[in-house]
Amino acid sequence: MLSTIGLIGALALLIWMTVKGVNILIAGPVAAAVVAATSGIAWLPPLAGAEAPDYATSYMAGFTGFFADWFLMFLLGAIFGEVMGASGAAASVAQWIIDKIGIRHAVLAVVAACAVLTYGGVSVFIVAFSVYSLAVHLFRQANLPRRFIPAALCFGSVTFTMTSAGSPEIQNLIPMQYLGTTAYAGWQVSLVVAVLMAGVGYVLLQRMVKRAVANGEHFEARPGDDVVDENRVLPHPLLCLLPLAAVLGVFMIFQYPQALGPFSSIMPEESLGKWALVVALGAGTAIAVLVGRKSKGAMPAAFSRGATGAVVAITNTCAVVGFGAVAALSPAFQQALEMVKDLPGDPLLGAAIAVTVIAGLTGSASGGQTIALPLIAPAYLGAGAEPGELHRTVAIASGALDSLPHNGYIVTTIRAICGETHQDAYGPVGVLTVLVPLAGLALALALFILF
Template structure:
């Protein structure tokens, strides 16, 4: 009982401190410490009996493990985003979009840019860096409240694209190794759910933005924004799309080298996996520098800003991952997992609840799947669940409660990338990345029950 109280209390404390503006580097270990103390975990390695888990080792294993896995991606992604801003490429594309489709579609342009990159396989963390400069220029041109930029970035990245059939994001790929399915599992239902989430979410986002504008909110300039008032000095807009295209194309080539027969002699035989992002982002940054060569004098500062932003962003995320690493060691966490597996009724509903709850506790969609699937997959397959349907259910479910305020992506996007506060930005982010996916999950379960 004490462990359960501590786990729920620790999570509530983490969310409360995050929303109140407490630095996540302090909030996450404090909340994790509460979880550890109420679950009887030793605080330090020398205090652990018979090499049992301890708070400090578990927290730092989660923290440093994520840092080691993703630092280069964060670094290159942040630098790429800064170059896009300093070169004028983001401003040029923004002005072109506004001129062609009108400022009323500025929000749609940001969402679509994120969706294309996410479905193309660029990590959702990197998408925020890559599209932020474009979003700033679009929101400036449309004079929209910038506190909605995190919501537009998150909606285009972690909802209707991240967990859809065919997506190369890890949240759609993890179930394959446990269920023997493909990335296109249950694609018919997935397509319906994706269209529903995209339409509903966009209408909702537009409603929130328009209501804020009607109340008198508008875009507020910051000293850190890269301004390009003289349009004649901007690179040609179609040329400025090349850096984004380069990131997407190079990633796909190195992710699926066997599909490019003409280059098979010089490409590796196997996929580079997540390291394809390093090659892609490096290529995109090089193209962005070439496109904005006339602004080369500003590039050293852009590199420095990108490096600092990358460290802040990844450390914020690591702090939350550390909390999840401690939480999953507690008796309450294991009991909750066992209780969910014992739920009567449709196995798909049980699996959806299990993954949703674990993703919420750990603040990670991929973490929720990685922890839950090895335990629940055999159980629900034996209970008669269709593997393809289970795959799609688990994927969609992982993208719901994972986006609570303490989620690493949410903290990184709101704080490090956009420079906003949770109080200002999270209501819109939570609406689009928690409520909309839950509705999508309900629709998916309803469709599967009718099949």
């Protein structure tokens, strides 16, 4: 009982501290300490029994493990975003979009840019870095409140694209190894759900932005923004699209070398996996520097800002991952796993509840799947669940409660990339990344169960 109270209380405390603006590097360890104190987990290695876990080692293992896995991607992603801004490429593309589709579609342009990169395989952690500079210029031109930029970035990257059939994101690929399915499992229902989430989410986002504008909110410039010089000659917009195209194209080539057909012999035989993103971001950054060669004087500062921003962003995420690592050790968490494994009723409904709850507790869609699937997949497949339907249900379910305020991607996007506070920015983010995916999950379950 004490462990259960401690786990729920620690999660509530973490969310409360995050919303109140407590630095996540403090909030994460404090919340994890509450879990340890109420779960009988030793504080330090010398105090733990033989082979028993301890708070300090477990927290830092989660923290440093994520850092080691993703730092290069965060570094190059942050530098790429800064170079796109400093080179004038983001401003040029923003102006071109405004000229072509009209200023009233600025929000749509940001969402679409994120969606293309996400569905193209660029990690959701990096998409926000890549599109942020473009979003700032578009919102400035349209005079829209910048507190909605995180919502536009998150909506375009972690909702209707991340968990849809065919998406190369890890959240769509993890079920394959447990269910023997393909990335296109349940594509018919997935298509319907994706269209619903995209349409409903965009309408909601537009309404929230319009309501804020009607209440007198507008774009507010900040000292760190790229300086807008009316007399500055910007690079041609088509040239400025090359860095984004390079990131997507190079990533696809190194991720799926076999797709080159007769030319695949000049590429690695095997996919580079996540390391393809390092190559892609490096190529995109190099091209962005060339496109902005007339602004070469601004490049050293852009690289420096990117490096600093990357460290802040990834450590924010690591702090939440560390909390999840400690939380997973608590008896209450293990009891929760046993409970969700044996939920009665339709297997798809049980799987949806299990993955949703675990993803919420860990603040991670991929973490929720990785923990839940080894436990529930054999039982639910044995109960007659169709593997493709189970795959799609699990994928969509993982993208709902994972986006609570303490989620690493949410914290990074709101705080480190966009420079906003949870109090100002999380409301729209929560509507679009929690409520909309939950509605999509309900629709998917209805379609699978009824038809």
